[in-house]
Amino acid sequence: MKFKQIDKRDFSENSAISERQKKLKSATKDVSKKLRGSTVPEGSAEKSDYVKRAQQHLQSLAPSIGFASTQPVEFKMDSVVQNTSADTKVVHAKQTYLSKDIFQSGISVKFGSDGSNKGVNVDKVITIDQSVDSTPKLSAKDAVKITAKLLLDQPEEPQTDQFGEPLELEKINLEDFEPEIDIANEEDPSMTTFFKPGPFAERTKARLLWFELKPNDLRLGWEVITTQKNSLQYRTIVDATKTIGDIGGNEQDAVLYHKLLTQFLHARMNVYTVNPGVSDRKMVDCPPDNLPVKPAPTPPLPQGFPEHWCDNNPVTIGNCTFAHLGTSSTVYTGTNDDDNIIIFNPQDPVGNDQKILNIFYYNCFMHDYFYILGFREQDGNFQNNNFGRGGLETDRVDARAYSGSVVGPAVALPSPIDGISPIMNMGLVTSTNSHTAFDSDVVFHEFTHGVTNRLVGGPLNTDALERPQSRGMGEGWSDYVACTINKKNVVGDWVVNNPDGIRNNKYDSSFPHNFGHLGKSVNGVNYNEVHNIGEIWCTTLVEMNRNINDDNLSMQLVVDALKLSPTNPSFLDMRDSILEALDDKLENNQINSEKHTQVKKGIWKAFAKFGMGPNASSNGPQLSGITTDFNEPQE
Numbered sequence: 001m002k003f004k005q006i007d008k009r010d011f012s013e014n015s016a017i018s019e020r021q022k023k024l025k026s027a028t029k030d031v032s033k034k035l036r037g038s039t040v041p042e043g044s045a046e047k048s049d050y051v052k053r054a055q056q057h058l059q060s061l062a063p064s065i066g067f068a069s070t071q072p073v074e075f076k077m078d079s080v081v082q083n084t085s086a087d088t089k090v091v092h093a094k095q096t097y098l099s100k101d102i103f104q105s106g107i108s109v110k111f112g113s114d115g116s117n118k119g120v121n122v123d124k125v126i127t128i129d130q131s132v133d134s135t136p137k138l139s140a141k142d143a144v145k146i147t148a149k150l151l152l153d154q155p156e157e158p159q160t161d162q163f164g165e166p167l168e169l170e171k172i173n174l175e176d177f178e179p180e181i182d183i184a185n186e187e188d189p190s191m192t193t194f195f196k197p198g199p200f201a202e203r204t205k206a207r208l209l210w211f212e213l214k215p216n217d218l219r220l221g222w223e224v225i226t227t228q229k230n231s232l233q234y235r236t237i238v239d240a241t242k243t244i245g246d247i248g249g250n251e252q253d254a255v256l257y258h259k260l261l262t263q264f265l266h267a268r269m270n271v272y273t274v275n276p277g278v279s280d281r282k283m284v285d286c287p288p289d290n291l292p293v294k295p296a297p298t299p300p301l302p303q304g305f306p307e308h309w310c311d312n313n314p315v316t317i318g319n320c321t322f323a324h325l326g327t328s329s330t331v332y333t334g335t336n337d338d339d340n341i342i343i344f345n346p347q348d349p350v351g352n353d354q355k356i357l358n359i360f361y362y363n364c365f366m367h368d369y370f371y372i373l374g375f376r377e378q379d380g381n382f383q384n385n386n387f388g389r390g391g392l393e394t395d396r397v398d399a400r401a402y403s404g405s406v407v408g409p410a411v412a413l414p415s416p417i418d419g420i421s422p423i424m425n426m427g428l429v430t431s432t433n434s435h436t437a438f439d440s441d442v443v444f445h446e447f448t449h450g451v452t453n454r455l456v457g458g459p460l461n462t463d464a465l466e467r468p469q470s471r472g473m474g475e476g477w478s479d480y481v482a483c484t485i486n487k488k489n490v491v492g493d494w495v496v497n498n499p500d501g502i503r504n505n506k507y508d509s510s511f512p513h514n515f516g517h518l519g520k521s522v523n524g525v526n527y528n529e530v531h532n533i534g535e536i537w538c539t540t541l542v543e544m545n546r547n548i549n550d551d552n553l554s555m556q557l558v559v560d561a562l563k564l565s566p567t568n569p570s571f572l573d574m575r576d577s578i579l580e581a582l583d584d585k586l587e588n589n590q591i592n593s594e595k596h597t598q599v600k601k602g603i604w605k606a607f608a609k610f611g612m613g614p615n616a617s618s619n620g621p622q623l624s625g626i627t628t629d630f631n632e633p634q635e
Contacts, residue, residue, distance in 0.1 A: 004153060006258040010214040011622050050081045054091035054109035057117065066125035076101065078458040080378050080391065080418070083299055084560035086584035087113035092458030095125060098134045099189035102126050102210045103223070103237065103257075106457050106464055106567025113588050121566035126210070132218050136240035138254070140193045140206040143222035143238040144179040146251045148172065148199070150236065150258060151226065165405065165429060172199050172228065179204070201229040211237050211256050221256055232407065233261045235463070259466065269344040271361040274486055275439045277494040281349055286361065292485060293372050294552050301372065302389065309364040314342045316360040319384050320367035323360035323399040325352055332356040355401035355437040359426050362443035363397050369485070370451050373559040380418035380459020382450065391459065392419030397450070401437040402427040418459035422450045432497045441491040445478040452477050455562035456569065464567040467621035469518065472533025473574060477558070479538040483507055484551050489542065503535055509546070511539040515571060515611035519623030528623060537571060540610045547602030557581045570621040575607050601632075608632045
């Protein structure tokens with residue numbers, strides 16, 4: 001699929017090797033090393049107040065991480081403290097300036113299980129050594145109008161999704177369109193404004209933020225989030241430093257950034273537990289007696305887990321999932337038997353009721369699966385009621401099973417911040433007459449997008465997986481989870497009726513490409529495309545599974561690493577986060593030294609096989625400046 005995408009930032013400088021970045025990283029490590037394991041200074045925050053401690057730590061690090069001497073040290077602290085299975089605590093923050101977010105900034109502070117400081121992850125700190133005007137010259141209304149006109153410019157050539165299905169892109173009717181303000185928060189420094197839907201599916205949100213075009217060129221911009229009626233959602237950033245008069249007739253010249261946010265898949269109950277090609281429907285207990293993952297030692301599962309999926313009502317509405325037919329409110333209703341057990345047993349094994357039921361089953365299954373692995377309420381998981389365990393409520397998955405085809409036909413809108421429901425759409429693949437709601441590969445893939453978007457950077461950061469390697473890993477993680485749970489090396493094989501699935505190569509040990517191919521075209525495979533980038537990441541993780549020979553541990557390390565990683569990570573950042581998660585388990589006596597050594601070797605063997613040995617490097621999460629290393633570390 002080709003959608004208009006714009007990013008006017010200058011990434012020509014290799015930020016990973018520039019002298020300034022080297023110096024800052026070295027200084028950060030030196031300060032963090034001095035503070036690592038340190039006790040809480042007198043007069044500072046209490047040991048258990050990790051958010052306050054993290055804020056104080058960042059304040060103390062300001063000069064070493066890039067703040068100018070005259071620059072106010074500002075961060076927006078996420079109130080959620082993430083816990084890995086080894087009880088490492090992670091506090092996330094975004095850099096702000098004059099109380100407005102800096103786009104794609106991210107920083108996190110880590111604390112050990114004993115409360116000691118374990119260092120920081122810094123994506124990039126923007127140095128501001130001169131005054132910048134924080135008053136917009138362009139109105140939010142004009143920014144929305146510019147965005148709407150941009151969305152009119154759709155690709156002319158026919159578009160298809162990764163199932164080969166035609167994509168009929170919505171033509172927006174802007175005749176007589178004038179953005180109408182619904183809510184405007186005048187006290188908010190970001191001037192957050194919601195506009196009535198108009199030609200869109202939902203309200204349009206606009207807010208001010210900072211966007212760094214290049215060093216020493218920080219622009220004030222309007223971030224505009226639009227959702228079309230075909231489920232396509234975009235993030236557009238419009239330069240707010242120019243008036244309509246300045247722009248003249250070239251309104252699109254004012255667009256600094258424009259990206260499609262919608263995630264496409266290259267998408268007792270009688271259900272298909274894997275897909276109809278593996279077995280007929282099975283009558284299964286829900287929640288199931290056992291999931292294919294063992295509980296993590298920390299934090300312990302709450303009493304009463306897993307909760308009932310259906311809130312004791314005979315409909316496909318539960319605490320973690322609202323499954324219904326398309327955009328209607330039609331749900332599937334079961335019956336109560338003589339023992340007062342709810343029975344869901346659609347008469348038609350391929351009808352609309354079955355589609356609704358199956359998407360409900362898969363989403364509830366994934367909620368419990370990831371809950372065990374540590375994706376809990378305080379981490380921003382998807383629940384209507386959080387039972388007082390932290391996090392924001394009313395954000396269960398809005399799972400839509402369409403009776404026929406739908407744009408995608410497997411789509412997960414990007415996870416909004418904690419407290420707002422993500423939307424999942426499943427539809428028919430017309431070339432095979434197979435429905436994605438029946439294929440667990442597809443639903444597991446899309447659900448995992450929600451998990452990774454909430455865990456990397458914390459549940460209040462919505463742009464922590466938007467750089468090329470980061471976005472590619474989003475696709476790779478989703479395939480990896482489906483492959484691991486279903487014990488396969490392909491995805492989507494049933495829904496497209498192809499034993500090789502929907503990817504370019506199988507995820508086996510003979511996978512032909514590696515880290516060094518990112519940003520290139522190799523044997524007809526374009527490694528600038530997000531799903532193809534993800535294939536290299538997924539095959540590395542699947543190889544790690546094979547080396548470790550313990551899928552539960554592998555998956556737990558991957559989930560822990562999502563919490564430990566910097567925002568917008570590179571492949572190498574995530575490699576290091578997985579190794580850090582393993583080291584944390586050793587420090588907290590959750591594995592012994594022999595097991596630690598064995599697993600560490602398996603991890604390095606997998607990454608080295610695909611060019612990510614200890615001396616590999618890249619231009620951060622960009623697709624340039626990549627140097628491969630196929631060697632494992634010397635013992």
